[in-house]
Amino acid sequence: MEELLVAEHVSKKYGQHLALDDVSIRIPKNSIFGLLGPNGAGKTTLIRIINQITYPDHGKVLFDGEPLERKHIAQIGYLPEERGLYKNMKVGEQAIYLARLKGLSKSDAKKELEYWFDRFGIVDWWHRKVQELSKGMAQKIQFIVTVLHKPKLLIFDEPFSGFDPINANLIKDEILNLQKQGATVIFSTHRMESVEELCEYIALINKSRKILDGKLIDIKRKHKSNTFDIGLELADKDKLRADLDERFTVSDAFFRSVGDELKVRVQLHNGATANDLLEYLSKRALITHFVEVIPTANDIFIQTINED
Amino acid sequence: MEKLLLIIKREYLAKVRNKSFIVLTILSPLLIVGMIALIVFLTQINNDEKRTVVVLDESEFFTNEFITTPELSFVDFEGIGVESAKDSVAGLGYYGLLHIPGGNSIDEVAEQIRFYSKGSPSFSVLGPLEARIENKVREEKLRNLGVKPESIDDISSSYEISTSSFTGERSLKGVNEIKAAIGGGLGYLIMMFIIIYGAFVMRSVIEEKTSRIIEVIISSVKPFQLMLGKIIGTSLAGITQFIIWILSAGVLLLVVFTMMGVDPQALQAGTPVSSEAMETLEATTASAETVNLYFREFMKIPWITLFVSFILYFTLGYLIYSSIYAAIGAAVDNETDTQQFMFPVIMPLMLAIYVGFFSVFDNPHGPIAVGFSLFPLTSPIVMLMRLPAGVGPDGVPWWQLITSVLILAASFLAVVWLAARIYRVGILMYGKKASYKEIYKWLKYQ
Numbered sequence: 001m002e003e004l005l006v007a008e009h010v011s012k013k014y015g016q017h018l019a020l021d022d023v024s025i026r027i028p029k030n031s032i033f034g035l036l037g038p039n040g041a042g043k044t045t046l047i048r049i050i051n052q053i054t055y056p057d058h059g060k061v062l063f064d065g066e067p068l069e070r071k072h073i074a075q076i077g078y079l080p081e082e083r084g085l086y087k088n089m090k091v092g093e094q095a096i097y098l099a100r101l102k103g104l105s106k107s108d109a110k111k112e113l114e115y116w117f118d119r120f121g122i123v124d125w126w127h128r129k130v131q132e133l134s135k136g137m138a139q140k141i142q143f144i145v146t147v148l149h150k151p152k153l154l155i156f157d158e159p160f161s162g163f164d165p166i167n168a169n170l171i172k173d174e175i176l177n178l179q180k181q182g183a184t185v186i187f188s189t190h191r192m193e194s195v196e197e198l199c200e201y202i203a204l205i206n207k208s209r210k211i212l213d214g215k216l217i218d219i220k221r222k223h224k225s226n227t228f229d230i231g232l233e234l235a236d237k238d239k240l241r242a243d244l245d246e247r248f249t250v251s252d253a254f255f256r257s258v259g260d261e262l263k264v265r266v267q268l269h270n271g272a273t274a275n276d277l278l279e280y281l282s283k284r285a286l287i288t289h290f291v292e293v294i295p296t297a298n299d300i301f302i303q304t305i306n307e308d
Numbered sequence: 309m310e311k312l313l314l315i316i317k318r319e320y321l322a323k324v325r326n327k328s329f330i331v332l333t334i335l336s337p338l339l340i341v342g343m344i345a346l347i348v349f350l351t352q353i354n355n356d357e358k359r360t361v362v363v364l365d366e367s368e369f370f371t372n373e374f375i376t377t378p379e380l381s382f383v384d385f386e387g388i389g390v391e392s393a394k395d396s397v398a399g400l401g402y403y404g405l406l407h408i409p410g411g412n413s414i415d416e417v418a419e420q421i422r423f424y425s426k427g428s429p430s431f432s433v434l435g436p437l438e439a440r441i442e443n444k445v446r447e448e449k450l451r452n453l454g455v456k457p458e459s460i461d462d463i464s465s466s467y468e469i470s471t472s473s474f475t476g477e478r479s480l481k482g483v484n485e486i487k488a489a490i491g492g493g494l495g496y497l498i499m500m501f502i503i504i505y506g507a508f509v510m511r512s513v514i515e516e517k518t519s520r521i522i523e524v525i526i527s528s529v530k531p532f533q534l535m536l537g538k539i540i541g542t543s544l545a546g547i548t549q550f551i552i553w554i555l556s557a558g559v560l561l562l563v564v565f566t567m568m569g570v571d572p573q574a575l576q577a578g579t580p581v582s583s584e585a586m587e588t589l590e591a592t593t594a595s596a597e598t599v600n601l602y603f604r605e606f607m608k609i610p611w612i613t614l615f616v617s618f619i620l621y622f623t624l625g626y627l628i629y630s631s632i633y634a635a636i637g638a639a640v641d642n643e644t645d646t647q648q649f650m651f652p653v654i655m656p657l658m659l660a661i662y663v664g665f666f667s668v669f670d671n672p673h674g675p676i677a678v679g680f681s682l683f684p685l686t687s688p689i690v691m692l693m694r695l696p697a698g699v700g701p702d703g704v705p706w707w708q709l710i711t712s713v714l715i716l717a718a719s720f721l722a723v724v725w726l727a728a729r730i731y732r733v734g735i736l737m738y739g740k741k742a743s744y745k746e747i748y749k750w751l752k753y754q
Contacts, residue, residue, distance in 0.1 A: 014753060073528060082520045
């Protein structure tokens, strides 16, 4: 597996404050990589290092196998969390200016821009000033400006904030589309449902240190605890619940159903498998529901942070 | 480099297209010319108003002394009492009544002279009256001492000292003032430019911070490039504005004066200049030799050195101050927070101007002048005030000029470096109230 971006043992200090402590991440080519962590964990510092807005005190960053240099900024598109546009400038002119700062020629910038404006159906915004646009409209422009120069690496910091659900979906589809065309995406967010939907890989940063990373599926596999949500229909529910309590770790389960069955969450120990449990239960009750509990990204996030 | 040009272009256009900038550029010359036209107009009205003073002369000493002039006319009353004279003066709407009672000696009479008017009289009326009376009294006394009337004219000739430099050239009075005015004008220009356009730079930085575009930009260019582009773009816009102002104000003034029928050269004559100044003016214009001398003095001002120095001091001084302004803009979140940092910036500028007007004009090569023309934050202004006196043995020593420029250039590098460090960190700090201590910490960030 080839990486587009590798950070090795990156540390960064602001005065007395250690913003990043020996952080290493590997971002595979053409993946969507979720950079997660609570506020103030150091995500933005890492992103700024990748964008060469600031520089690490220790460690190094490789882009496509080469040490990160100034020339690479043309291949990175960055949508910061704190974002905005010049309010007094016209939309088209401003987008071309920002694209040219990324190294695009004027004619190329114009061509790309026309494509995106057409795609989003906003051609008539070209000569309007940013201050005349709504927040959601300005965010669309901001997104276009980020991807206009066809960067290899796209970095989105909370990309969906400020969008209504329809436009958030539109942007999500565009991100997936860009990935299909070969782009690698770093995705920094608190919104775990979008992580669940989009990210193949994640890294979790807490208190300036990386505490977890890898493929999301692998992480989930590692975090599942042999626990099952079960629905059981029978006459003497209390008796069965008492029996179960003796053998397993049992808690109440909450899932939707149409009946009034007994709902329990059962955790198995000592190498017991789902089959053993099914065998035990099938003799005692009618099984209406049997699902393994896979931890959500949100669960893993909260659990890992709390343990840290 | 290409990106720097892009930034300069954007900053320039953003500034030049700004509505308030356009309005200011167009309106300022109109306002200034309007003001000047108004002043000229009012002066003319004032001059046209002729005041009439009634003279009731009961003595024999002041006959033929009160002759009507363009500003003041006199009417003689005879054979009536003071009280009825006062009534008729008030009734006829004259300005006032000068009552000269009869007496044996001129001293006695002068003692008793009284001027009656409706309100307290204007100095422009009293002055000439006093001058005439004083003149007459002196003349009379001299005659009493036995001086012949022809000799009296001789005595009253005014005297002016002739000055000369040690090398034997005739020097002229007033030349120093003219030179100082040229230097002061250039220094003042630099100060105004710094204050106006430095604040523009600062506001533009704050705008980028508050609109949150800054992080998008500096993911494409280095903060230093952005800062430099901003400073250069804004100053080019400023120079454009200055040139438009000077050209349009010149043209407008010409148009207005032609319309009002004022000969620009007659302007000085039109304003109420004291008669003394008029005399010297006449005296100087009369003497071709003096004109020649003034011209030679004028040519002796080292124009090329002055011009080159002006460009150098202007550029370096403006860059130093505007990068400080940029750093201040980066350190704060909005314009109201800038107050605590503004005073230390404006202070050296003010100091330079004050030191210039109160010390350098008097003694262009004294220790204070030398000190302030070496200190980098004041040298652009103070040195320019000294330079019209020339460079070399009679003027600013070469070593001082060169040292001053070198110190300025070195400080320019140091200040821009420091400002860029503050700027780089500050633009990404939101919601943090910047203190001097905080900014000092930023300087140490990697």
